[in-house]
Amino acid sequence: MRRLLHEMNPSLKFLAVTACMLALAFFFNPWTPLMFFLGIVLVQLLFSQTNWKLWSLVMLPFVFGAFGYFWTTLVFGESGDGPVLWTIGMIEITAQKWEHAWSLSLRVLAFSSISLLFAFTTDPVRFIQSLMQQGKLSPKLAFSVLISYQFLPVLKTEFEQLQQAHRLRGPGAKPTPFKRITALRRLLIPLLAGAVRKAERAAFAMEARAFTGAARSHYREIKLGHKDYALLGMFSLVLALSCSAVFWT
């Protein structure tokens, strides 16, 4: 049970998540995103093995973001009709504005919850393989992406080397966070130049091993079965329940 979401077909999961998000965008009442958020967290609680400490940590910036949305909508939102709840300085907060503010900021939380569900339960390599097997992604592209993905740790080491080399020759002691961002500009070009050369070598290596991008069989098959459709049904249920909030509020 606790592995269900991890084992779900990644392409189908991706479709479900995207569909949920698009559907939520049509709702401007606060209850729909709130219920959806709670429902998704519950689903993840029941059917996955999530590191909840990490989850909260990643969620935190989005709580800030939601707060940003909340007060911008209060200040810059369209006033609309309806009774004025209260006035702060120049700003009149109408009932409609109040509702929109809650809705937009809760929407941020609803979106983050389902996104985190996807991120925490999906293995990137399986996702690409599934896209290739079920989504008809071109193998040429899929394998190029997988190769580039494998380069990530190499690029990270290279980035650190460049950084150290630069520090050795110039700026001296530990840079401040702000300086680190401006220094990115100087590091980006050499990093990219190295990446371009790596890409070329990788492509030659693939061709040398007779990779043509033609149709191929797969060592690790990603299946699509009853369990996947059952989970899809569960996502739809959560979505339908939260959308029904329109009728009873």
Place this chain on the structure above:
Amino acid sequence: MLKEWKLKEIVLMSLFGVVFGIVYLLFLHIGNLWAGVIGPLAYEWMFGIWFIVSIISMYIIRKPGAAFLPETLAAAIEVMLGNAIGPRLILSGIIQGLGAEAAFALTRYRHFHVGILMLAGASAGVFSFVYGYFLSGYAALDPSFVALMFTLRVASGAIIAGIGGKYIADALLATGSLRGYAIAKAEKGDARA
């Protein structure tokens, strides 16, 4: 679409996707911190950063799809590395990539001077704004505020993505590692291509 591509171009494009996926993610976190303080407006003036890989890749490879694919990929990488915006980000990547691609398709992939690159950046801004308008519910905001957001985003696309992208690609060309790609051949003239 990929039939005419050489394998090394596809790998290069994917690698750009990966590198800029990381850069995008970094700026996403910076933007998020901002956004908590000054609301959605925080993102607008720096939005061009998120269109830049389209411009760089198209300017170097110069084939149909070279703007759309890496942008989509960069977004996919951001999702794979794990961030809370999640799969929705892939959708925004697709839309931003289509925006940039549209500008190049309009000129039939023949011209790559700075004006076209800026147009592509601006077009990516327009596309992404229409999408954001719908998804983030900007309709609930005051029209003049929305207009300000729109102007900032399009200008940022033209300047940061258009001019910045050309600057980075030209700097890369100067390192000599781009020999064998369309950009270097164009530089030498058609006689030796």
